[in-house]
Amino acid sequence: MKASAIAHSNIALIKYWGRSLDHDPDLNIPSNxxxxxxxYGLAHDVRLQTHTTIDFSDNYxxxxxxxxxxxxxxxxxxxxxxxxxxxxxxARVDSRFRMMSRNDFPTQAGLASxxxxxxxxxxxxxxxxxxxxxxxxxxxxxxxxxxxxxRSIHGGFVYWNKGDSHETSFAQQICGPNxxxxxxxxxxVHEGKKEVTSxxxxxxxxxxxxxxxxxxxxESQAKEIKKAILDHDFTRVGEIAEENCKYMHAVMMTxxxxxxxxIPETLRxxxxxxxxxxxxxxxxxxxxxxxxxxxxxxxxxTYELRKTLDExxxxxxxxxxxxxxxxxAVKKHLF
Ligand code: PMV
Numbered sequence: 376m377k378a379s380a381i382a383h384s385n386i387a388l389i390k391y392w393g394r395s396l397d398h399d400p401d402l403n404i405p406s407n408x409x410x411x412x413x414x415y416g417l418a419h420d421v422r423l424q425t426h427t428t429i430d431f432s433d434n435y436x437x438x439x440x441x442x443x444x445x446x447x448x449x450x451x452x453x454x455x456x457x458x459x460x461x462x463x464x465x466a467r468v469d470s471r472f473r474m475m476s477r478n479d480f481p482t483q484a485g486l487a488s489x490x491x492x493x494x495x496x497x498x499x500x501x502x503x504x505x506x507x508x509x510x511x512x513x514x515x516x517x518x519x520x521x522x523x524x525x526r527s528i529h530g531g532f533v534y535w536n537k538g539d540s541h542e543t544s545f546a547q548q549i550c551g552p553n554x555x556x557x558x559x560x561x562x563x564v565h566e567g568k569k570e571v572t573s574x575x576x577x578x579x580x581x582x583x584x585x586x587x588x589x590x591x592x593x594e595s596q597a598k599e600i601k602k603a604i605l606d607h608d609f610t611r612v613g614e615i616a617e618e619n620c621k622y623m624h625a626v627m628m629t630x631x632x633x634x635x636x637x638i639p640e641t642l643r644x645x646x647x648x649x650x651x652x653x654x655x656x657x658x659x660x661x662x663x664x665x666x667x668x669x670x671x672x673x674x675x676x677t678y679e680l681r682k683t684l685d686e687x688x689x690x691x692x693x694x695x696x697x698x699x700x701x702x703x704a705v706k707k708h709l710f
Contacts, residue, residue, distance in 0.1 A: 376430065376431040376432065376468070376470070376503045376504065376505070377428065377429070377430035377431075377503055377708060378428070378429060378499045378500075378502035378503035378704060379426065379427060379428040379429075379499055379502075379704065379705050379706070379707060379708045379709065380426075380427055380494075380495045380496075380498035380499040380502065380702065380703060380704045380705060381424050381425070381426050381427075381495060381702065381703065381705050382424060382425050382427075382490075382491045382492075382494035382495035382498060382524075382527050382528070382702030383413045383414060383415055383422075383423060383424050383491055383494075383527060383530070383699035383700075383702055384413075384414055384423045384424070384425075384480075384488065384490045384491040384527060385411040385412060385413040385414060385490050385491075385523060385526050385527050385533065386411060386412055386414055386559060386661060386663070386669045386696075387409055387410070387411045387523065387526075387661070387663065388410045388411060388412060388600055388612065388615070388616040388619065388661060388671075389407075389408070389409045389410040389411075389593055389596050389597045389600055389615070389616070389619050390409060390593065390619055390620065390622075390623040390663075391405045391407070391409040391522050391523060391535065392573075392576070392577065392580050392589070392623045392626060392627070393405065393406045393407075393577055393580025393581060393586060393590070393626075394406065394522075394577045394578065394580075395537070395539075396581055397539075398539070398540075400577075400578065401457065401519070402518075402519065402541055402544070403518050403519060403521070403522040403525075403544075403577075404537060404538065404539070404540070404541075404544045405522055405535070405537045405544070406537065406580070406581075406586075406590050407537055407589075407590045407593040407594050407597065408534065408535060408536055408537050408593070408594060408597035408598075409523075409526070409534075409535045409537075409593070409597060410532070410533065410534050410535070410549070410597050410600050410601060410604075411523070411526045411532070411533050411535075412531070412532055412533075412557065412559070412671075412698055413526070413527055413529060413530050413531060413532075413533060413552075413698060413699040413702070414559065414696040414697070414698065414699055415552075415696060415697055415698065415699035415700070416479075416480070416694050416695075416696050417677075417694075417695040417696060417697060418694050418695065420479065421479055421480050421694050422479050423479070423480050423491065423694070423696065424478075424479055424491055424495075424699075424702075425476055425477065425478050425479075425488065425491035425492045425494075425495040426476070426477050426479075426495065426705070426707075426709060427474065427475070427476040427477075427492070427495035427496050427499045427709070428474070428475050428476075428499060428708045428709040428710060429459070429472055429473070429474045429475075429496070429499045429500050429503050430472060430473050430474075430503065430710070431463070431468055431470040431471070431472045431503055431504065432470055432471070432472075432473070433470050433471075435470065435471035435472065435473055436471060437471055438452075438456065438459070438471050438472050438473075438474075439472075439473050439474070440452060440455045440472075440473075440474040440475075440476070441474065441475045441476065442476045442477075442478070442492070443476070443477055443478060450574070454493070454519075454520045454521065454574075455474065455496065455520065457519045457520060458493055458496050458497050458500065458516050458517065458519050458520040459472060459474075459496070459500050461516065461519070462497075462500050462501060462504055462506065462516055463500075463504065465504075465506060466504035466505065466506050468504055472503075473710070474496070474499075475709045475710055476492060476495065476496070476709075477709060478491070478492065489520070489521035489523065489524060489573070489574075490521060490523040490524045490526065490527040491524075491527055491702070492520070492521070492524070493517045493518075493519075493520030493521045493524030493527075494517045494524045494525075494527035494528050494702050495702065496517070496520060497513050497514075497516045497517035497520070497524070497528070498513055498517075498528070498702060498703065498704055499704065500516075501513055501516070502704045510528050510529060510548075510701070511545045511546070511547060512545070513528050514526075514528045514529075514535075514545040514546045514547075515541060515542070515544065515545045518544060518545065519541075521573075521574070522535075522577070523573075525544070525545055525546045526546040527702055528546060528701070528702055529546060529547070529548040529701055529702075530548070530551060530552050530698065530699045530700040530701040530702070531548055531549070531550055531551040531552040531553075531554065531555070531698050531699075531700075532548070532549040532550050532554075532555055532604050532698065533546050533547070533548055533549060534546065534547055534548075534549050534597065534601055549601050549604050549605065550604060550605065551698075551700075552697070552698035552699060552700055553698075555604050555605075555607060555612075555698070556607070556609065556673060556674050557609060557612065557671055557672070557673065557674070557698065558671070558672055558673070558674045558677045558695065558696060558697045558698075559669045559670060559671045559672070559695070559696050560669075560670050560672070560677060560680050560681045560684055560693050560694070560695050560696070561667060561668070561669050561670075561693065561694040561695075561696060562644055562667060562668045562669075562670060562684045562687070562690050562693050563667050563690070563691045563692040563693070563694070564638065564640035564641060564644065564666050564667055564668070564689050564690060564691060565638060565640070565665070565666045565667065565691075566691060569636070569664060569665050571634055571664075572664070573663075573664040576627065576630075576634055576664055579627075579630040579631065579632070579634065580626055580627075580630060581630075582630045582631040583625075583626040583627075583629040583630040583631075584629060585622070585625050585626050585629055586626050586630075588622075589622040589623065589625070589626050592619070592622055593619060593622065596615050596618070596619050599611075599615055600612055600615045600616065600619075603615065609657070609673055610657065612671075613657070613658070613659030613671055614659065616659055616661045616671065617659040617660055617661060619661075620660065620661040620662055624636065624637065624662065627664070634664075636662070636664055636665050636666055637662070637666055638666040639689070640666065640688075640689030640690070641662065641666045641667075641668060643687060643688065643689060644660065644668040644670075644684070644687060644689075644690070645660055645668070647683070647684070647687050648660045648668075648670055651680070651683060656672070656676055656679060656680060656683070657672065657673065657676065658670050658671060658672040658676065658680055659671050659672075670684060674697065677695050677697075681693050681695050
């Protein structure tokens with residue numbers, strides 16, 4: 376009972392930041408709807424995807440998982456089990472598993488490795504266990520590993536309806552990768568692991584006095600940006616995404632303890648993006664729980680944008696991305 380999957384990471388345009396306090400935190404039910412673009416790296420060795428193989432067999436004495444050559448233990452293994460256990464129970468399988476996973480980009484560098492990681496895990500597990508699930512159903516189980524993974528099941532542009540239970544909190548596609556013209560360039564200014572993971576940060580959001588305002592605004596912005604995507608209104612999408620990103624970082628900076636993910640290079644990039652916009656290259660920034668900056672643009676501007684970002688002091692590397700196709704099961708196994 377072996378299956379493999381390749382899943383893409385995603386960049387949130389409307390952020391998920393904070394679990395709903397009304398539900399079991401392990402369910403990762405968010406406090407607001409969120410919207411993302413699933414991304415496919417245009418650099419040939421960095422596609423921003425995770426390849427995962429899982430095998431269930433009575434030959435295994437215990438569950439084991441390996442990510443990029445390191446054995447998963449503690450919290451990381453717990454999160455893996457949170458996805459696999461309910462599916463194994465659903466399929467009435469008693470066997471232990473062996474799982475192996477590979478990212479083609481650095482884990483925890485602010486490139487959203489958990490979104491592709493748990494999406495690949497959910498898809499591979501469902502296939503290995505022979506469960507006949509829709510993508511929306513798989514999205515619910517990916518969510519149990521990491522919230523943003525719920526969105527990575529689908530390609531293109533994706534809406535995660537927060538819902539109010541395990542059954543109702545899942546992501547749906549707004550439109551496919553070729554139905555809205557938007558690319559992004561990721562400017563990497565720091566490559567190390569982040570000090571406070573989003574997993575921990577989600578529990579702090581409610582301590583910020585601005586959290587309630589962010590939630591309320593995000594709810595209306597999620598609906599508004601969905602409409603803007605369907606209306607092919609790039610300007611509106613960029614404006615809303617940039618605004619929503621600032622709300623999330625305001626909450627991060629004002630929670631207890633405060634989380635400052637930006638470093639001086641992050642602010643320098645924000646300034647340069649505003650400058651480029653004034654000069655006629657229309658682009659907008661969005662930043663997740665880390666210092667690196669995603670800059671969204673029209674596809675025809677990606678080349679020029681990347682060239683400009685590459686020249687900015689402190690930028691280590693740039694990765695152009697386009698909307699990805701759906702994450703899916705693949706025949707190639709890692710073992
Ligand atoms: O899925 P998590 O727990 O890694 O949280 C993702 C949080 C952000 O990337 C900052 C925002 C988002 O919606 O992806």
